[in-house]
Amino acid sequence: MDTLEKIVQQSYDTHQKKSFKVLIHLYKGHYVKLLLSAVFYTIKHIPAWVMPIAIANVINAATLKDGGGIRTIYINAIVMLILVLQNILTNYYHTKYNSLAIRSVESGLRASLIKKLQELSIPFQKEMQSGRLQSKIMRDVEAVQTLSSQVFVSSLNILVNLIVALGITLYNSPTVFLFFLLTVPISAIIIVAFRKKIKHSNSEFRREMEETSARVIEMIELVPIARAHALEKQEVTRLNNRFQQILSKGFHLDMIQSLFGSVSWASFQIFQIICLVFTGILALRGTITPGEVVMYQTYFTTVVNSVSSMITLIPTIAKGMESVESIGEILTAGEVEKHDNKIRIKDVKGHFSIQNVNYRYTDEKQDILHNLNVEINLGETVAFVGESGSGKSTILHLLIGYIQPTKGKILLDGNDMNSLDLRSYRNHLAVVPQSTILFSGTIRENITYGMPSVSEERLKEVLKAANLWEVIKKMPDGLNTKIGEHGDKLSGGQRQRVSIARALIRNPKVIILDEATSALDSHSEAKIQEALAILCKNRTTLIVAHRLSTIKNADKIAVIEKGHCMEFGTYNELMLKKGKFFQLKQLQS
Numbered sequence: 226m227d228t229l230e231k232i233v234q235q236s237y238d239t240h241q242k243k244s245f246k247v248l249i250h251l252y253k254g255h256y257v258k259l260l261l262s263a264v265f266y267t268i269k270h271i272p273a274w275v276m277p278i279a280i281a282n283v284i285n286a287a288t289l290k291d292g293g294g295i296r297t298i299y300i301n302a303i304v305m306l307i308l309v310l311q312n313i314l315t316n317y318y319h320t321k322y323n324s325l326a327i328r329s330v331e332s333g334l335r336a337s338l339i340k341k342l343q344e345l346s347i348p349f350q351k352e353m354q355s356g357r358l359q360s361k362i363m364r365d366v367e368a369v370q371t372l373s374s375q376v377f378v379s380s381l382n383i384l385v386n387l388i389v390a391l392g393i394t395l396y397n398s399p400t401v402f403l404f405f406l407l408t409v410p411i412s413a414i415i416i417v418a419f420r421k422k423i424k425h426s427n428s429e430f431r432r433e434m435e436e437t438s439a440r441v442i443e444m445i446e447l448v449p450i451a452r453a454h455a456l457e458k459q460e461v462t463r464l465n466n467r468f469q470q471i472l473s474k475g476f477h478l479d480m481i482q483s484l485f486g487s488v489s490w491a492s493f494q495i496f497q498i499i500c501l502v503f504t505g506i507l508a509l510r511g512t513i514t515p516g517e518v519v520m521y522q523t524y525f526t527t528v529v530n531s532v533s534s535m536i537t538l539i540p541t542i543a544k545g546m547e548s549v550e551s552i553g554e555i556l557t558a559g560e561v562e563k564h565d566n567k568i569r570i571k572d573v574k575g576h577f578s579i580q581n582v583n584y585r586y587t588d589e590k591q592d593i594l595h596n597l598n599v600e601i602n603l604g605e606t607v608a609f610v611g612e613s614g615s616g617k618s619t620i621l622h623l624l625i626g627y628i629q630p631t632k633g634k635i636l637l638d639g640n641d642m643n644s645l646d647l648r649s650y651r652n653h654l655a656v657v658p659q660s661t662i663l664f665s666g667t668i669r670e671n672i673t674y675g676m677p678s679v680s681e682e683r684l685k686e687v688l689k690a691a692n693l694w695e696v697i698k699k700m701p702d703g704l705n706t707k708i709g710e711h712g713d714k715l716s717g718g719q720r721q722r723v724s725i726a727r728a729l730i731r732n733p734k735v736i737i738l739d740e741a742t743s744a745l746d747s748h749s750e751a752k753i754q755e756a757l758a759i760l761c762k763n764r765t766t767l768i769v770a771h772r773l774s775t776i777k778n779a780d781k782i783a784v785i786e787k788g789h790c791m792e793f794g795t796y797n798e799l800m801l802k803k804g805k806f807f808q809l810k811q812l813q814s
């Protein structure tokens with residue numbers, strides 16, 4: 226798997242924006258498989274070219290007056306039988322080699338994307354938005370897979386079919402070949418034009434369906450609100466109106482599909498009749514045999530179908546190429562956290578020194594933080610307070626290392642954080658974010674996330690410290706209770722305590738805590754405070770504080786206003802000063 230990921234990354238790094246070259250490079254290591262798949266594909270398709278000749282031979286032999294054609298009929302029948310039967314075997318091998326190559330590139334692409342995502346900086350990920358990233362990993366990779374089978378299989382099929390059918394025709398009758406050259410493009414273009422019309426109304430209908438299904442999902446989510454406000458009838462009517470629209474659009478689509486379907490079929494048949502008349506006259510004049518009339522008829526169909534498939538393939542290939550580029554946006558992105566040649570620290574004590582730090586978000590005109598100077602001593606709990614948007618979370622992100630100062634530096638135990646392999650620091654760090662991030666596993670899995678061996682005693686100890694033990698004891702499956710998507714089956718307070726337990730079990734030296742703003746009842750609040758007190762004990766703790774109790778318990782408080790640190794000191798010092806903090810405190814109470 227590792228080499229596959231390397232090839233994928235190499236393809237993008239070497240060829241950058243040249244999508245077709247990237248696509249070919251992606252298959253490095255699979256060229257033999259693709260070649261074998263193509264060879265088997267060609268053999269598998271031999272009946273399509275040889276059958277018309279054999280049929281012509283049989284017809285010609287059957288029309289012989291002296292009855293001497295029976296041997297020819299048998300020989301051609303045996304040839305046809307062999308050709309038909311080999312198709313089963315060669316199809317198996319064609320699919321096997323083709324699928325092995327294409328599927329492994331597909332999974333290689335997904336694996337490379339996931340790996341790269343884990344390395345990309347957090348601001349880059351935020352910029353990209355999760356929906357777009359998900360679409361790149363699933364939909365774009367699927368489009369590349371479709372593109373691959375079209376480039377390596379369908380195009381090959383079309384080309385071989387065209388070359389063989391036209392070649393045999395030219396060899397046997399230049400007159401019929403000339404007729405093909407004149408009529409095939411016209412008939413193919415007409416067929417494609419009709420298909421396009423059908424496709425257009427089809428996609429309109431699809432959009433309507435997607436829109437409606439989004440409304441249905443929205444309605445389902447809103448059922449409790451609708452019930453609470455007695456709006457059930459309105460909701461039903463609103464959706465019924467959409468269903469009516471689907472009904473009329475669907476009817477329109479059915480009619481258009483049926484009309485264009487029959488017109489495109491009829492025009493194709495008319496060209497076939499023209500071809501039949503043309504070759505029929507040639508046979509009457511003795512230029513070709515009656516058997517050849519059937520043969521050219523089949524080749525005409527093959528050539529028309531090949532040309533129209535080729536035209537319809539173009540948009541799909543263009544879409545696939547777009548997806549190759551879209552995936553490239555991630556794989557060639559340079560905004561990765563670089564750890565090479567940086568200092569790996571074995572231990573973290575927990576002393577931070579923020580020195581003259583400024584920070585500006587990419588593409589923004591103004592700094593968000595200005596000349597920030599804060600000293601955080603070992604084991605201290607420092608609370609950052611201030612109005613919404615003042616820059617508190619940005620400071621925490623700097624301290625986690627998600628982002629780097631645009632000016633100034635942050636020292637951790639005397640080392641510039643820019644010179645450190647941040648992974649080695651983060652092994653000693655636990656982050657409790659503002660909105661608890663849980664996944665749809667069990668409570669145990671959520672707490673021990675990323676820690677393979679945790680003893681039951683340690684787990685119990687942590688659960689007790691996080692004030693969760695009593696809650697979990699009452700659950701039927703205890704620690705193995707599934708908590709639903711994003712932990713929906715837990716209360717807000719319980720979710721926060723799971724998050725605290727997750728931090729505690731890591732026994733970190735530094736805790737970064739973005740306190741949740743949501744109001745909890747005093748009982749839950751007290752339980753969380755108790756858990757937090759245990760969590761912060763003897764560790765450097767950096768908190769964006771909203772709760773009065775947290776602010777009181779903090780060793781130091783930093784008051785942030787519009788990106789400036791206005792005041793820094795203990796609770797009592799700041800209260801006595803009667804400055805910004807004092808005002809803020811009065812405002813809150």
Ligand SMILES: Nc1ncnc2c1ncn2[C@@H]1O[C@H](COP(=O)(O)OP(=O)(O)OP(=O)(O)O)[C@@H](O)[C@H]1O
Pocket residue numbers: 348351586587589593611612613614615616617618619620
């Ligand atoms: N990714 C970003 N790109 C551009 N500007 C940003 C970005 N993230 C935050 N900001 C801006 O930076 C400023 C500080 O944001 P920050 O989240 O640090 O504030 P905060 O004090 O933590 O606010 P709150 O208490 O509401 O969480 C805000 O004006 C915000 O709009």
